Amino acid sequence: MIRTCFAGAALAVSGLALAADLQPIKDAGPYVPSPQSVVADMLRYADVGPNDYLIDLGSGDGRIVLTAAKVFGARGFGVEIKDDLVKKSNEAAKNEGLADRVKFMKQDLFKTDMSQATVITMYLLPDTVNLLKDKFLAELKPGTRIVSHDYPLTGWIPEKYVQMDLEDKVQISGVTTTLIYLYVVPANVAGRWSAQMPPALAKQPATLSLKQQLTRVSGSLRLDGKDVALEDVKLRGDQLSFRLAGRKATFSGVVKGKSIEGLVDGKTPWSATLGG
Ligand SMILES: C[S@@+](CC[C@H](N)C(=O)[O-])C[C@H]1O[C@@H](n2cnc3c(N)ncnc32)[C@H](O)[C@@H]1O
Structure with a gap:
């Protein structure tokens, strides 16, 4: 009897896991690349360097991870749901001689293990960045920097916050306003x-x-x-x-x-x- 119940429960749990896997991937934002000047600013504000491991959540054409490796000497990866963008990013990494330091995977950012990161970057919809707050606190090491293009983590105090006007942004968001937020994950001291x-x-x-x-x-x-x-x-x-x-x-x-x-x-x- 006990065994039957246990087997039943196990089936129910595996059924739930299967159901979770079958859920449609949440679209965290359309593909719109950060202008290259914003990419450079994001990486500079986060003080990215050769000791960093950077993860870009929703990596588009890979420009943030590729620039972090090429210009700032970092390693890392990008996750992206669009096949063609993952392929394009991995090809660029290969062509630029960076494939031993960066990679791009077709993967849901909400299911990505971020624990290896020292820097997280993202350019995602405002509700998405806020859905990620608990995951950041659960997985990221104290001291990990989080850089968000345009949208804040509400309730978190940014260490740095920069606002500027960029003509490049008009075709992306309809306005010139560009924001960059830098956060640092705090240790638990309570x-x-x-x-x-x-x-x-x-x-x-x-x-x-x-x-x-x-x-x-x-x-x-x-x-x-x-x-x-x-x-x-x-x-x-x-x-x-x-x-x-x-x-x-x-x-x-x-x-x-x-x-x-x-x-x-x-x-x-x-x-x-x-x-x-
Ligand atoms: C605004 S673009 C940013 C691209 C790049 N990070 C940049 O700043 O240039 C957002 C990207 O997130 C991808 N994306 C949306 N939902 C995702 C998800 N659940 N998992 C992984 N990538 C996702 C989109 O396909 C898109 O390429």
Whole structure:
């Protein structure tokens, strides 16, 4: 009986998986290439370099990934649903001698594993970029840069935001207005951290309490039984820094999963462990 139920459940699950596979691919936007000058700006604002692995979601004719490899020395791939564009991009990679560093795949961007990326680029419809927010937070490493042409991730604070007028855009969107948004994926820092302080600051282990909404972080540090508010808290990827209200100490640190290690005033070590 149990076995029958289990077999039934397994069939139902595989049926669901099959149904998900058979669902039509969501069209995330028509093929309109980013003007080459916008491509260059997107890559410059994201500070793309030879250590980067870039993924372009909806790669069109491949120009963003190809430029990232050719001009900025990066590696990466593009995913695209249109066969002819995938073929054209792979041919261009071969012709330009870049095929060992970039590739293009016929693949649904919503089902693409992005965990390898250090940079994500996209020029997609506004609702699509917002549908991707949870996937970005689930899959991307802290510090990964996300560059979006024209449409923002609502609720996220861009690190950089540039608006310009480009004649090239009139035939694409009907207006000259062009926007580029740069975001940096923040580490997860919310929670209570058990912290080891320099002896000059506290005799007992301290507690660092942090609240977080994406890149916005606030909190306090409990030092020898007294709560001190944090000021000027900044989180960029895995880099955290803050000051203590009414004191001169400036803390900086690197978040590595459940630990933070850093320096007070650039010289004395401090550390923290989540929970603990
Ligand atoms: C506006 S174009 C951008 C092309 C290129 N990234 C650029 O900026 O020049 C968007 C591309 O996304 C592709 N696309 C749409 N939905 C997709 C999906 N679900 N998965 C992969 N590609 C998709 C379209 O075919 C189109 O080529």
